[in-house]
Amino acid sequence: MFQAIPAKKGDSILALMTEYKNDPRTEKMDLGIGVYRDDTGNTPIMQAVLEAQTLLHNSEPTKAYQGLIGDAEFNEVIAKLLLQGTDALNRCAALHTPGASGALRNLGDLIYATKPDATVWISNPSYVNHRPIMEKAGLKVAEYPYLNPETKLVDEQAMLAKLAELGENDVVLLHGCCHNPSGADISIDTWQSIAELANKTGFLPFVDIAYHGLGDGLVEDLKGLHTIVNQVEEVLISTSCSKNFGLYRERTGAAIVVTNTQQQAINSRALMCELARGSYSMPPSHGAGVVKTILNDEALTATWKQELTQMTQRVQGLRNALVAEFQAKTQSNRYDYFAQHKGMFSLTGFSDAMLEKLKQDYGIYIVQGGRINVAGLKQAEIPQLISAILACEGL
Ligand code: PLP
Ligand code: TYF
Numbered sequence: 001m002f003q004a005i006p007a008k009k010g011d012s013i014l015a016l017m018t019e020y021k022n023d024p025r026t027e028k029m030d031l032g033i034g035v036y037r038d039d040t041g042n043t044p045i046m047q048a049v050l051e052a053q054t055l056l057h058n059s060e061p062t063k064a065y066q067g068l069i070g071d072a073e074f075n076e077v078i079a080k081l082l083l084q085g086t087d088a089l090n091r092c093a094a095l096h097t098p099g100a101s102g103a104l105r106n107l108g109d110l111i112y113a114t115k116p117d118a119t120v121w122i123s124n125p126s127y128v129n130h131r132p133i134m135e136k137a138g139l140k141v142a143e144y145p146y147l148n149p150e151t152k153l154v155d156e157q158a159m160l161a162k163l164a165e166l167g168e169n170d171v172v173l174l175h176g177c178c179h180n181p182s183g184a185d186i187s188i189d190t191w192q193s194i195a196e197l198a199n200k201t202g203f204l205p206f207v208d209i210a211y212h213g214l215g216d217g218l219v220e221d222l223k224g225l226h227t228i229v230n231q232v233e234e235v236l237i238s239t240s241c242s243k244n245f246g247l248y249r250e251r252t253g254a255a256i257v258v259t260n261t262q263q264q265a266i267n268s269r270a271l272m273c274e275l276a277r278g279s280y281s282m283p284p285s286h287g288a289g290v291v292k293t294i295l296n297d298e299a300l301t302a303t304w305k306q307e308l309t310q311m312t313q314r315v316q317g318l319r320n321a322l323v324a325e326f327q328a329k330t331q332s333n334r335y336d337y338f339a340q341h342k343g344m345f346s347l348t349g350f351s352d353a354m355l356e357k358l359k360q361d362y363g364i365y366i367v368q369g370g371r372i373n374v375a376g377l378k379q380a381e382i383p384q385l386i387s388a389i390l391a392c393e394g395l
Pocket of ligand 1: 034098099100101102127175180208210239240241242248252253
């Protein structure tokens with residue numbers, strides 16, 4: 001039965017992570033997979049998470065099943081974290097899922113269950129798993145123009161021109177902030193135009209926000225999402241606690257459906273529960289328990305916000321330092337885009353040959369397409385990284 005299955009290469013980002021681990025060199029730099037690291041190269045467990053885990057450990061009464069909606073209190077706090085201050089909070093329902101990946105798949109299944117002919121439009125480029133998740137849900141996937149390869153910023157005109165052609169059979173998957181892989185985010189004016197276009201043409205906005213708080217901060221990073229939900233009746237949202245709570249392996253996220261009435265949202269979530277029943281059934285509880293413990297406690301929330309701000313500021317500092325060092329070494333502004341990008345990543349567009357040389361000759365690991373995880377850098381490594389890039393340039 002399984003003899004016909006060919007060997008597979010698998011996910012190139014995860015493969016690069018393993019290749020880095022197996023590289024015996026001591027002088028090496030992992031700028032591949034999207035995890036935050038501190039200046040010593042560790043991905044620490046946040047202090048707020050450590051304290052919440054202790055509280056949880058001492059108070060958790062049972063490990064009995066939670067039911068298909070997962071942790072109901074987590075669903076409430078995560079919806080508030082994202083939608084507080086908008087009227088969408090009164091016409092939404094959240095479903096605790098195994099990471100944003102689980103949310104993306106569940107919402108893909110929801111789209112398929114209600115409109116099997118829909119096309120999901122993803123940005124070019126987009127998160128490596130957007131296309132496979134939506135295709136495996138049975139949906140057609142197409143790309144809208146996004147990144148201008150010259151400026152490394154968003155080609156907003158081209159993007160809006162394509163979205164203007166769409167209609168009621170289309171779903172537009174948008175990155176809420178900190179675009180993966182490019183780091184280039186859309187302006188508030190463009191979010192406003194997207195909201196207007198959605199209302200005019202009837203496409204469904206689907207906002208994936210996996211890096212909330214890692215761009216300009218928890219409040220600022222929601223401006224795009226809020227622009228949409230304040231004006232458009234129906235919106236899908238997937239969110240992740242992997243990065244902003246550092247809970248990666250705990251697989252913690254949520255799928256949120258915003259509809260025209262609270263009852264409609266509850267009905268939609270009932271269908272989402274049925275769809276979850278057809279795959280993983282119930283999500284793992286620990287990460288959601290940690291998140292709700294933090295968000296229900298003022299002191300822990302303050303600690304968490306402070307830590308998240310420090311992480312974000314470290315990345316912004318690295319971005320500024322990269323630009324300053326590039327300017328000093330090249331007497332040019334061609335790498336200034338690093339400081340205009342938001343979140344963990346910047347897409348450089350480095351060629352495969354250049355990436356191979358950086359890896360082989362310098363032990364520098366960067367994802368295909370040239371996506372650099374700025375959040376994986378140590379301050380002291382910046383001169384070394386830039387010298388290596390400049391030595392390899394032109395390949
Ligand atoms: N969406 C985007 C844009 C991502 O970059 C990621 C991965 O980090 C995810 C979703 C999935 O996140 P999670 O680890 O919560 O499944
Ligand atoms: O883009 C990234 O690096 C993160 C982590 O199959 C990730 O989103 C990468 C690949 C993958 C799962 C998670």
